[in-house]
Every structure is written in C-alpha cells, then in structure tokens.
Amino acid sequence: MSTPLGVTLRPYTPADQTAVLHLINADRLPGQPPTTPAMLHQALEGRSPVDAQWWAALDQPTTEVVVEDTGAVFGVVSYAVRPKDDTGVILWLHCGEAARTADLLIRRAVAALAPRPVQAFQIASALSLGLEALPVRNRAVTDEALRRAGFTGERLWRYLRAALPTPGLPHAAHVHIGRADDTGKNTRRLEIRNGPDVVAEAVVGPPVHGIGVLWRIEVAPSARGQGLGRALLGSALDVLTGLGATEVILYVDDDAPAGDDRDRTATNRLYDSAGFIEIDQLHSYTLARTGHPR
Structure with a gap:
C-alpha cells in the first residue's frame, strides 16, 4: 500500500x-x-x-x-x-x-x-x-x-459516569457481599436473596486510580417493581466508596429496541435519576x- x-x-x-x-x-x-x-x-x-x-x-x-x-x-x-x-x-x-x-x-x-x-x-x-x-x-x-x-x-453501549459518594440513594436491608473471582476482574458480587434464591445481584470492580466500575446490576423478573434495583445500586456504590473509589463508571447495552427482552429503558431511567451522566455512546x-x- x-x-x-x-x-x-x-x-x-x-x-x-x-x-x-x-x-x-x-x-x-x-x-x-x-x-x-x-x-x-x-x-x-x-x-x-x-x-x-x-x-x-x-x-x-x-x-x-x-x-x-x-x-x-x-x-x-x-x-x-x-x-x-x-x-x-x-x-x-x-x-x-x-x-x-x-x-x-x-x-x-x-x-x-x-x-x-x-x-x-x-x-x-x-x-x-x-x-x-x-x-x-x-x-x-x-x-x-x-x-x-x-x-x-x-451503537452498542452507553458509557456513564458519576462522582462518589452519591447521596440520596436507598440501600438494601440485607445484602450478601462476596468475591466474584470467576469474572477474572477481582470483583465483588452483591446479592439480595429470598430464601435460597438470588433475586437481585450487582457486580463491582475494585478502583483503578480511584475509578470503580459497576459491571452489572440485575433483578429477577419476579422481583421487579419493588425498588430492589435502586436499593442495590445504592449499596453497590457504597461498597465502591468503601474500597476507595471517588468516581464510578458503567456501560449499558441499550442497543435493543423498546419492548424487546433486552430493553434497557428502565435501567437507563434508574441510572439517569441516580446522577449518572452520559459521557459517550460506543x-x-x-x-x-x-x-x-x-
């Protein structure tokens, strides 16, 4: 050439x-x-x-x-x-x-x-x-x-960022926190359980230069509409703050159309209302x- x-x-x-x-x-x-x-x-x-x-x-x-x-x-x-x-x-x-x-x-x-x-x-x-x-x-x-x-x-992702700590979010009453080393990122997994069942979970990554990552947050379909996602988000951000993070980033795979099984309208609304700012689209x-x- x-x-x-x-x-x-x-x-x-x-x-x-x-x-x-x-x-x-x-x-x-x-x-x-x-x-x-x-x-x-x-x-x-x-x-x-x-x-x-x-x-x-x-x-x-x-x-x-x-x-x-x-x-x-x-x-x-x-x-x-x-x-x-x-x-x-x-x-x-x-x-x-x-x-x-x-x-x-x-x-x-x-x-x-x-x-x-x-x-x-x-x-x-x-x-x-x-x-x-x-x-x-x-x-x-x-x-x-x-x-x-x-x-x-x-377009595949929204890339969002927020400063920590983030005041005003609720927190889950009973959260099990453990390592999620199966991800290969030395992460922490937060779980909300109903008896033996995990009904909501979040995975966060340890801070790098003060930057933590919320890798994912999921609520089981049967447990949605009860505020668990917002409460788990508050708890996850508290964990990152406790690990020394001064800011947090996340990625939302919102390429699916409205009404699809992967529709992220509610997820985007949660993050936007919690103070996350969209930095770019990927x-x-x-x-x-x-x-x-x-």
Whole structure:
C-alpha cells in the first residue's frame, strides 16, 4: 500500500512507547485511568483483563505506527486475525483525530487483513477500563474515517459516569457481599436473596486510580417493581466508596429496541435519576467482503 511522501508505516518498536502512550492518553475519556506502559504491553501481547476469552481466540496482533521523516510517531493501529471464522479485527487505533492519518491507518489494516471481512472496535483492550467500542462523540474523526472506508457502524453501549459518594440513594436491608473471582476482574458480587434464591445481584470492580466500575446490576423478573434495583445500586456504590473509589463508571447495552427482552429503558431511567451522566455512546463496526467464503 502506498503512503504519502514523507510518511512511513512500520512495525511498532519499544522505542515508540512514549509517543504511542501520548496518542492513547490524548483520547482518554472522563472516568478512564491513564494508560500505563504495563497496560500497553498487555495490549501489544494480545492480552486483556476484560474480554480475555475474545483475545484468546485471536492470532498474535500486529501493531504498526505512522512516522514522519523526522521520526515523530503520529498514529498507531493494532489488528489481528481470528482463525476460527477467518475474520480480521481492528483492535485499537489512535491518531490524534487527524482525518488523513485515520484514513491511512484504516486502509493499512484493511489491506493487511484482505480478503477477510473485518470487524473494528468489537472488544475491550487492556488500554482502558472495559471500554469495548469506539466513543463516537469524542472520536468523531475516527468514526467518520471508518464509514468512509466502507464500514457499517452499530451503537452498542452507553458509557456513564458519576462522582462518589452519591447521596440520596436507598440501600438494601440485607445484602450478601462476596468475591466474584470467576469474572477474572477481582470483583465483588452483591446479592439480595429470598430464601435460597438470588433475586437481585450487582457486580463491582475494585478502583483503578480511584475509578470503580459497576459491571452489572440485575433483578429477577419476579422481583421487579419493588425498588430492589435502586436499593442495590445504592449499596453497590457504597461498597465502591468503601474500597476507595471517588468516581464510578458503567456501560449499558441499550442497543435493543423498546419492548424487546433486552430493553434497557428502565435501567437507563434508574441510572439517569441516580446522577449518572452520559459521557459517550460506543459503536462497533463491520466491513463485509463480497465473495469471501464464510
């Protein structure tokens, strides 16, 4: 693939670490910790504490940088192949939201992954705290570049944030709190029980740089309409505050239409009324390849 004069695409090297971290952290959203060298190393190795099973299904990622004649790095892209369905995956990309650089990096990844179909921003990486897709308001240039390249975008998540402590929420009277290490994130599980049955549960992640995560909150259909969700939310946020969190983030998978079994209207109403603010909406992308065997 040809590149503009004065610009080189080459494999990432350890000497690029500082410049690449600068690019990544320039795109950091509110509620996300700074990306560290250790986090970058995990991503380069193809590992992540979140969505680990999806990373395990990939071949070793390829990471490339865009470099000026002066040696300055001004863009980076990481991509891989998923052998089980012969699909290419663009894992992460940072370019200072410069349109020409975004176009160049996307074209490079698509060409390298040809003739496979390509998915982009489908799984969370080690570079963030569970950010699974592209924040389209904060990364509008990258969103537009993907669409120019023929990708179709799909809204998957709302990304919300609140300061802690959050006053005014009720608390569940009897909550069982234990570790939820089966998630692989050193999390805590809060359960409300009715006899032997768990009728509501929440899972929270320990703070990173003061940022806690509410990974999920669920109430059994038979127990809804009794205020358990709001009370459990209050208890979960108290647990995070007790662990040292000064803010909390969460992700709502509200891509389902109203009336669907996965309709999140009530969930969104709960979080909005509890003081959570929407930071962005997260989209993932697909690029079909005509004639590619599946």
